[in-house]
Amino acid sequence: MSQIVTANMPDTLNIGDGYVIELDAINPTTGASVSGVVVTNVNVAAAEQGGGTVDVGTPILIGVNV
Amino acid sequence: MSDRQFNPLGTVNAPADWTLPPRLQILLKQVRASFDGTAAGGSFQPLLRIITDSGHIEGEYPCGTTIAAGASADCTWFPGVAPVAAAATTTTNPWAYISGTGSTSCPGSGTITSLPATAGHFYTNSSATFTTGVSGGITGIVVSKQGHYLVSYTATPFGTPAAGSQYEIQNTLGGTIAGYFGGVPVAHLPTSPIADEGVVNEVSIMTVTAAQVPTAALITQIVNHGTGSVSMLNTGYIIQQLDTDATVLS
Numbered sequence: 001m002s003q004i005v006t007a008n009m010p011d012t013l014n015i016g017d018g019y020v021i022e023l024d025a026i027n028p029t030t031g032a033s034v035s036g037v038v039v040t041n042v043n044v045a046a047a048e049q050g051g052g053t054v055d056v057g058t059p060i061l062i063g064v065n066v
Numbered sequence: 067m068s069d070r071q072f073n074p075l076g077t078v079n080a081p082a083d084w085t086l087p088p089r090l091q092i093l094l095k096q097v098r099a100s101f102d103g104t105a106a107g108g109s110f111q112p113l114l115r116i117i118t119d120s121g122h123i124e125g126e127y128p129c130g131t132t133i134a135a136g137a138s139a140d141c142t143w144f145p146g147v148a149p150v151a152a153a154a155t156t157t158t159n160p161w162a163y164i165s166g167t168g169s170t171s172c173p174g175s176g177t178i179t180s181l182p183a184t185a186g187h188f189y190t191n192s193s194a195t196f197t198t199g200v201s202g203g204i205t206g207i208v209v210s211k212q213g214h215y216l217v218s219y220t221a222t223p224f225g226t227p228a229a230g231s232q233y234e235i236q237n238t239l240g241g242t243i244a245g246y247f248g249g250v251p252v253a254h255l256p257t258s259p260i261a262d263e264g265v266v267n268e269v270s271i272m273t274v275t276a277a278q279v280p281t282a283a284l285i286t287q288i289v290n291h292g293t294g295s296v297s298m299l300n301t302g303y304i305i306q307q308l309d310t311d312a313t314v315l316s
Contacts (some may be wrong), residue, residue: 002138031285042075043096046094049092
């Protein structure tokens, strides 16, 4: 049985290409990582900002007779 | 643009890193993960850490709840969650109790008689504040910390007092009554022979200053104003520290 916990994070975490979202388990006293903890079921909900994939159609070559 | 859901990583050991792929830029709205601590090396807190593309930590967001080693947690991060309140601290005021085991004859004509107590009937939750001591050959409670103290003390006639017994009860610190709120204890003056039900009780607030600690032993006394003697038993007194303020009450 897992304990259900919630935590706060800022509402301004705008992150992009190359940034890392890290999920760690830390010692509450020292802040050091605690070994042996397994992370699963990671779900990230986010609003996609500019810079995402842009769908590009087949190029059309337009020729002009002069 | 619309919200998107990402389910990266699968099952991995902490710390679990998801590097955002090229050309993806997002505003985080919520992060959720399960932390299986079955094989954890100790108690832990789930932590969300954001690391920039240059490798610097931009922010760390612990969940604030400690998960015991061997336990698991599903942690969700989202904006606007109130910080976890610190656990309430329970404070316990120091107290002590002592009582006697035998009766003492208290002669009349205003004689003051101290009622013995026994160290074998001494109890306290703070030996740093209260210990036993002897004052004038009488065992009582020594106070080692300044402050205001609530003191309640009782004595009861042992058998039937002689006719003309009139007595009051008081506590004393080394022969003087010091710093009682409201003055000396109120007298109880039965004017006729009484039975065991004639218990006398007094409650007072006492100030102990820094200069007084450790105090002389606090003991119970009987003042018999009558013409006959009365045999009294110290049925105990309890003292409790109310605060550490040494302002003398008067």
